Amino acid sequence: MASLEVEALFKSEVEISQLLLRFADSMALKCAIELGLADIINSHGRPISLSQIASGINSPRSDMSYLARIMRYLVRKEFFTAHPPSDGGETLFGLNQKSRLLMHDSERSLASLIIMQNHPWFLEPWHCLSQCVKEGGTAFSKVHGCEVWDLASRNPEVNRIFNEAMACTSKIVTTASLSQYKDGFNNIRSLVDVAGGIGGHVAEIVRAYPHIEGINLDLPHVVATAPKYDGVSHVAGNMFEAIPNADAIYMQRILHGFTDESGVEILRNCKKAIPEKTGKLIIVDIVLQTDDYRDQFDDIRMVMDLMMIAQTSGGKERTEQEWKKLLEEGGFPRYKIIKIPALQSIIEAYPE
Numbered sequence: 001m002a003s004l005e006v007e008a009l010f011k012s013e014v015e016i017s018q019l020l021l022r023f024a025d026s027m028a029l030k031c032a033i034e035l036g037l038a039d040i041i042n043s044h045g046r047p048i049s050l051s052q053i054a055s056g057i058n059s060p061r062s063d064m065s066y067l068a069r070i071m072r073y074l075v076r077k078e079f080f081t082a083h084p085p086s087d088g089g090e091t092l093f094g095l096n097q098k099s100r101l102l103m104h105d106s107e108r109s110l111a112s113l114i115i116m117q118n119h120p121w122f123l124e125p126w127h128c129l130s131q132c133v134k135e136g137g138t139a140f141s142k143v144h145g146c147e148v149w150d151l152a153s154r155n156p157e158v159n160r161i162f163n164e165a166m167a168c169t170s171k172i173v174t175t176a177s178l179s180q181y182k183d184g185f186n187n188i189r190s191l192v193d194v195a196g197g198i199g200g201h202v203a204e205i206v207r208a209y210p211h212i213e214g215i216n217l218d219l220p221h222v223v224a225t226a227p228k229y230d231g232v233s234h235v236a237g238n239m240f241e242a243i244p245n246a247d248a249i250y251m252q253r254i255l256h257g258f259t260d261e262s263g264v265e266i267l268r269n270c271k272k273a274i275p276e277k278t279g280k281l282i283i284v285d286i287v288l289q290t291d292d293y294r295d296q297f298d299d300i301r302m303v304m305d306l307m308m309i310a311q312t313s314g315g316k317e318r319t320e321q322e323w324k325k326l327l328e329e330g331g332f333p334r335y336k337i338i339k340i341p342a343l344q345s346i347i348e349a350y351p352e
Contacts, residue, residue, distance in 0.1 A: 047094030116165035176342040190246040203229035259314035267330025
């Protein structure tokens with residue numbers, strides 16, 4: 001075999017190995033959160049040594065060699081900083097922007113999301129992608145015998161893990177929305193967050209725009225665990241049955257979890273709930289790019305599309321043309337897309 005062929009074969013093998021072993025990144029992040037590595041470093045207020053991190057783990061059987069190898073990997077992946085000793089002492093490990101997102105007590109923490117996505121309940125359906133191709137149906141139901149919403153309604157632990165994960169990731173998306181959609185909320189007096197979880201999205205909006213009356217709509221087992229927020233009322237209900245009336249409706253990362261048929265049903269209920277001439281719908285969701293306009297983040301958006309196969313009841317990420325068709329069938333023929341610093345975009349839609 002010619003040397004160029006050997007090099008090409010080696011390159012392909014490495015690229016496949018990188019894809020094959022990419023799960024190690026998730027496992028390393030999960031390990032960091034379970035050990036509280038970012039929290040331990042943060043508690044000292046400065047970079048600290050490996051032995052100090054080990055002391056913070058508070059386990060008499062901590063294995064320093066394993067810890068050193070995990071920290072080395074996380075530093076290579078730029079989740080922590082490493083400051084080599086100048087006087088023969090120990091290397092000091094510090095925080096950066098990414099590791100601060102791993103802290104349990106950080107307002108913008110992603111710890112709950114990482115724990116959820118690496119939990120066996122949510123990992124196991126990924127093994128059923130080929131089965132879904134062969135048979136149809138949803139991966140989650142093939143593993144658990146029901147969809148995630150049904151499992152959460154009767155398993156308090158699943159409900160807690162799911163709600164906490166959705167709340168933590170939504171904070172960052174909501175912040176991005178507020179930064180780019182400042183004028184969009186000015187003329188709204190009442191806003192319903194449809195399937196708003198435990199109410200974090202609408203609470204952030206109301207905090208920024210106190211004149212808005214916030215309404216958080218979600219299933220009874222979800223709002224039962226929702227905290228109280230100033231200016232926000234929680235409503236137990238079902239978006240497939242009825243949505244409370246308001247000037248506008250907000251849906252953040254909801255429609256991607258459902259089929260087009262279910263999406264149309266939800267949108268038609270949204271249309272009934274807002275004024276025909278002045279009402280509007282604010283969707284925050286992924287808009288997949290076409291090949292001509294792809295950006296550096298579109299690969300992760302495509303991964304999110306596969307996640308919809310694994311974890312939702314027929315959901316998918318959509319291109320602009322797919323959104324246009326869905327909105328028209330749901331009664332919203334006019335729309336515009338607003339880019340924000342997030343994987344998602346704002347889709348502002350109107351009933352006429």
